[in-house]
Amino acid sequence: MIPTVPVTRYVTPLREGGSLPGIVEAADLGTYVCKFRGAGQGLRVLVAETIVAELARRIGLRTPRLVALELGAEIARYEADEEVQDLLRASIGLNLGVDFLPGSFGYDGEVPTGPDVAARVLWLDAFCANVDRSWRNPNLLVWHGDLWVIDHGASLYFHHAWPGGSLTKEGAAARFAAQPWDLTDHVLERYAGGLPAADAEVRERLSADDLPEVLSLVPDEWLEPVPGAETPDAVRASYVEFLTARLATRQWLPEVVA
Numbered sequence: 001m002i003p004t005v006p007v008t009r010y011v012t013p014l015r016e017g018g019s020l021p022g023i024v025e026a027a028d029l030g031t032y033v034c035k036f037r038g039a040g041q042g043l044r045v046l047v048a049e050t051i052v053a054e055l056a057r058r059i060g061l062r063t064p065r066l067v068a069l070e071l072g073a074e075i076a077r078y079e080a081d082e083e084v085q086d087l088l089r090a091s092i093g094l095n096l097g098v099d100f101l102p103g104s105f106g107y108d109g110e111v112p113t114g115p116d117v118a119a120r121v122l123w124l125d126a127f128c129a130n131v132d133r134s135w136r137n138p139n140l141l142v143w144h145g146d147l148w149v150i151d152h153g154a155s156l157y158f159h160h161a162w163p164g165g166s167l168t169k170e171g172a173a174a175r176f177a178a179q180p181w182d183l184t185d186h187v188l189e190r191y192a193g194g195l196p197a198a199d200a201e202v203r204e205r206l207s208a209d210d211l212p213e214v215l216s217l218v219p220d221e222w223l224e225p226v227p228g229a230e231t232p233d234a235v236r237a238s239y240v241e242f243l244t245a246r247l248a249t250r251q252w253l254p255e256v257v258a
Helices: 043-058 073-077 082-090 115-127 157-164 172-178 189-205 208-215 232-247
Strands: 004-013 022-026 031-035 066-071 093-099 140-143 146-149
Touching: 004 031, 004 073, 004 082, 004 093, 022 066, 031 043, 031 066, 043 066, 043 093, 043 115, 043 157, 043 208, 043 232, 073 082, 115 146, 115 189, 157 232, 172 232, 208 232
Parallel strands: 004 066
Antiparallel strands: 004 022, 022 031, 031 093, 066 093, 140 146
């Protein structure tokens, strides 16, 4: 599992989007962007963040280190903002911490580390069905001259249908495996010509054998039971099944590769 670290101080909110993440300090002396379990998107966003960040790391992309932040009730008592206080109270327990990159700045149209990195970002987003890396919200940072991918919560959309019973339907994983991905609104669309080379490189780095290890990083506490997967291990196995099925085909890649 990703390391667990107690939160020692809530510093300030990041008023971006609807989830209201915040900057916190933790017992390991680290500073983190905290993604709260009590935010409107729910625990599955934290699961997607963890899975996709580890996949990114394994295919050679830079993404901030993750921890599980243990938030105690005492942290909320000293917060004056009522909205933040309510969020903290709803988030007691394990939350997701993303290592804060001081001095980083948002993507401005140039990929400092070259087109091959951009093509790998496209590959990752296609594989994970990420719908949130447009010019409106690039979710890319530049830090120390390198490109860093962040905010993966809009990936792996299929798990949001699991509470409604979609996991129990025959062929659910195969349908996700064949679902194409549209790059026309992607901030890195102009690098799509590098996808064939990126795909070949990723095949050397990532296999189905890696996927159980990736899922082992997700805390049990975030893996809510759903019809067809009633335990954390069963939920993990379902993610592995869906991702293995998608990795075994290339129907989801944009037409430039197909």
